[in-house]
Amino acid sequence: MNNLRNLRGTADLMPDQLIKWQNVESILREQLQRSSVKEIRTPIIEMTELFERGIGETTDVVSKEMYTFLDRGERSCTLRPEGTASVVRAIINNGLSNNSYQKLWYMGPMFRYERPQAGRQRQFHQLGVEYIGSNSPRSDVELISLAWDILQKLGIKNLNLEINSLGDIEDRENYQNSFIEWLESNYKLLDIDSQKRVKKNPLRILDTKNSETQNLLKNAPVLIDFLSQKSLDRYALIKENLDFLKIPFIENVKLVRGLDYYTHTAFEITSGELGSQATVCGGGRYDNLIKQIGGNDSPAIGFAIGLERLMLLVGKNFEIKRDIDVYIINKGMRAEAMAHKLSSKLRKYDVITEMDVSGSSISKQLKKANKCKTKSIIVIGEEEAMKNQFKIRLFSNNKDKEKIINLDDDDGLEKWLKNIIPDYSA
RNA sequence: GCGGGCGUCGCCAAGUGGUUAAGGCAGCGGCUUGUGGCGCCGCUAUUCGGGGGUUCGAAUCCCCUCGCUCGCCCCA
Incomplete structure (x- = not known):
């Protein structure tokens, strides 16, 4: 595919x-x-x-x-x-x-x-x-x-x-010389990888995971003695x-x-x-x-x-993510326009907003809102749109907290936002 | 660069040569056109990483290739 x-x-x-x-x-x-x-x-x-x-x-x-x-x-x-x-x-x-x-x-x-x-x-x-x-x-x-x-x-x-x-550098060179000398005299006992490194990069042999070589190294000169x-x-x-x-x-x-x-x-x-x-x-x-x-x-x-x-x-x-604060449900031309305006307005506050763009039925949008674990929803249907209002509701467990706010009532909105963001400051 | 294991839907998987490739989760649609969470019903892989081959017939066997994974090497 x-x-x-x-x-x-x-x-x-x-x-x-x-x-x-x-x-x-x-x-x-x-x-x-x-x-x-x-x-x-x-x-x-x-x-x-x-x-x-x-x-x-x-x-x-x-x-x-x-x-x-x-x-x-x-x-x-x-x-x-x-x-x-x-x-x-x-x-x-x-x-x-x-x-x-x-x-x-x-x-x-x-x-x-x-x-x-x-x-x-x-x-x-x-x-x-x-x-x-x-x-x-x-x-x-x-x-x-x-x-x-x-x-x-x-x-x-x-x-x-x-x-x-x-x-x-000097310590290291002294050690390296003596170590190479020792390696060469024990060359045949080294594993193949280590043999290759004698000329190329001898110090790395110290790190080898080959247990026989590791064992052999117990008798090798030790770096610290050359410091x-x-x-x-x-x-x-x-x-x-x-x-x-x-x-x-x-x-x-x-x-x-x-x-x-x-x-x-x-x-x-x-x-x-x-x-x-x-x-x-x-x-x-x-x-x-x-x-x-x-x-x-x-x-x-x-x-x-x-x-x-x-x-x-x-x-x-560390995998915890911040939930959406407000999910904006909207249905109808006028409502969409209002939703855009609200979503833009909410961006100014420290609020995570998601606007539904599906155009599907309100109940469908509610289902979606529920799935994305939003803290609250805004509903703008045709009724609300006609009155230039939106409904905002806490979404956690029940319908206790709900308010109707005018589109231009910024104070009302700000006040309400304190419900979802306790330490909120405008 | 070398060696071992693996590769079926977005995810988790059943299937090991024979008619239509289980199932679960997720997704979509409906019951319920403006009010959610539950429940129920329905839909979603002509295709098994890709390409070749064997076979009347392959997701299943063989070869190649790509990718993942584990180890060696080395490093973060």
């Missing part, structure tokens, strides 16, 4: 689902505003090079998951696979990279060409927060605590916060503060995360209720990214929350 479909891994968000999205989003915005984080909006398409340089060419995201195409001017363009690189680019372009501390958030679609599964789509949505311009561990703590609080505010239970420190005293102190301070904030966390020395730009703090918040795509929030520090993309040397830290995964976690209490 209909052979045109949405693309694989993309989804239509229909009105009923969006009630939940909108409710959740408004809490997110509220929380961000309260922490004086400012919104930023960047294009969803960028020069391919931005992501290649920013995220790292050897990463999975860049090497096999990007939606890349040539535009009509033969420029290589890419649908953003994540938000951080774009935000950093925007800051540089707008001359803000040498300014003071900035706290920014963005929300919108991201694109990664992957096989869809539970909690993973090709077009998905992220809320991202970036704190740019401070290398203070206080900034890390503030950001992690914000992520944690947001998820708490949404009433999500059973979350695990895992953290690790990757040290600075400088300075890096260790920094990490310790963060942990102390999290303790002080009573934010429970688990140290995971194997948490490295897939994007090249992370330094020092890396963290992830996971939920057991998400199946195999358990991460609802991931983030970390990226002190070298801004310089790498062409800005001033400026430290930063950020996180992203996957909104689809978030929606899977928040309970049904």
Whole structure:
């Protein structure tokens, strides 16, 4: 019947689902505003090079998951696979990279060409927060605590916060060298996937789900042993503060995360209720990214929350929608005209109105009004229309409350509206 | 990119080679042309994701394809 479909891994968000999205989003915005984080909006398409340089060419995201195409001017363009690189680019372009501390958030679609599964789509949505311009561990703590609080505010239970420190570039390089050496000497014992990654992206081997390799790794050099005293102190301070904030966390020395730009703090918040795509929030520090993309040397830290995964976690209490306040029933030419006028008038108040446009019989319109769970109805039939009046009635259980009001009697209408909206103010 | 499961009306489904493809919800119409919620009655898939094939005959078997789903990889 209909052979045109949405693309694989993309989804239509229909009105009923969006009630939940909108409710959740408004809490997110509220929380961000309260922490004086400012919104930023960047294009969803960028020069391919931005992501290649920013995220790292050897990463999975860049090497096999990007939606890349040539535009009509033969420029290589890419649908953003994540938000951080774009935000950093925007800051540089707008001359803000040498300014003071900035706290920014963005929300919108991201694109990664992957096989869809539970909690993973090709077009998905992220809320991202970036704190740019401070290398203070206080900034890390503030950001992690914000992520944690947001998820708490949404009433999500059973979350695990895992953290690790990757040290600075030097620490990491020292470790990587020693780790590669160890990997090479144990090469034959590694699983095939891990063998492939030895040259390409060795740190990722730490994350492997292959249990034999995991077992083997118990004897491998550990990243934390290669951190400088300075890096260790920094990490310790963060942990102390999290303790002080009573934010429970688990140290995971194997948490490295897939994007090249992370330094020092890396963290992830996971939920057991998400199946195999358990991460609802991931983030970390990226002190070298801004310089790498062409800005001033400026430290930063950020996180992203996957909104689809978030929606899977928040309970049904976010699905509550506001009912219609007034359903306008009308029959006859004159009545229709009056209905239009009323519906326009009601828009000025904080009132949700629906005007019946079916032209069917009054009883039919009443049935419809009943079905859409309106709080009240207005009836304008031929009788009312002749007198330039309308009947307004509370619709919940009985016919107790009913009033006839003149079309031009705004005071009468306003007074009546207090019945449906208690805290109503004109 | 690799592997497993699945695909019958808007939704939930019965049907596993043989005359007209159950049923429920929703929708529409009526009983009841200006007053609703209940009830009752009626209507709604020439077609089983799409395309080919096997067969006298296919939603049911085979192949291809698309999509969904779960896992791997990876991440949000």
